[in-house]
Each structure stands twice: as structure tokens, then as C-alpha cells.
Amino acid sequence: MRPNLKHDKDNHFYRGTKAHDPAQNLLEKAIKRGVIERKTNCETCGDSGTFKDGRSKIQAHHSDYNRPLDVMWLCQKCHHKWHKENKAIQIIK
Numbered sequence: 001m002r003p004n005l006k007h008d009k010d011n012h013f014y015r016g017t018k019a020h021d022p023a024q025n026l027l028e029k030a031i032k033r034g035v036i037e038r039k040t041n042c043e044t045c046g047d048s049g050t051f052k053d054g055r056s057k058i059q060a061h062h063s064d065y066n067r068p069l070d071v072m073w074l075c076q077k078c079h080h081k082w083h084k085e086n087k088a089i090q091i092i093k
Contacts, residue, residue, distance in 0.1 A: 022091065023068035027060055030069055039073035044082075047075040064089040 030036040039058055041048045049057050059079050060071040065088060074082060 020062070020065055020091075023062050023065040024060075026068040027062075027071060036069060036071075041073070042075035042078050043072050044074055044078040047077070062088055065091045 027036065031038055038056075038060075040056075042058060047057060051057060057075045058073050059076060061074045061079050061082060062068070062071055063082075063086070064070065072082075
């Protein structure tokens with residue numbers, strides 16, 4: 001069983017740098033409160049489902065971390081492709 005650490009690069013729960021956490025945390029709270037609905041299909045390719053370990057294949061993607069509730073729902077493959085071809089707007093302090 002893998003540990004549930006969120007800031008360990010060797011862990012599948014790793015969410016990137018701590019700088020992105022405010023946007024990701026706000027989104028998670030909005031999903032729990034029902035403000036945002038988690039999508040079940042990739043907006044790019046239409047893929048759906050779960051991985052063998054039960055995690056959803058669909059991930060929330062921020063292209064602008066200053067807009068935490070404005071996300072695209074992408075499968076892991078499309079999410080990685082987006083980041084190879086684009087750069088997300090970082091949080092402005």
C-alpha cells in the first residue's frame with residue numbers, strides 16, 4: 001500500500017508544487033460542497049472510467065491557477081499532453 005502523502009514526488013497523490021495548492025484546495029472544497037460537479041468524461045477525448053487502484057481517470061486541470069474554479073476535466077493522458085504543449089498561468093501574489 002502506498003502512503004497518502006501529497007507532497008512526495010514518488011507518490012501518486014503528488015499534486016505538483018505547493019504554490020498550486022490554494023487553487024487545488026479551493027476546488028476540492030467546492031466539489032465537496034456541490035458548487036462544482038466532478039465530470040466523468042475527458043473534455044478532449046471523451047475517455048472515462050477508473051484505474052486499477054480505483055482512482056478516476058478524469059482529473060481537474062487548471063490552465064490558470066488564479067481562477068481556481070475554472071477547470072477542464074481531462075484524462076491523465078490528455079492532461080500530460082496539455083502540460084507538454086502549454087504552460088499554466090501561475091498564481092499572482
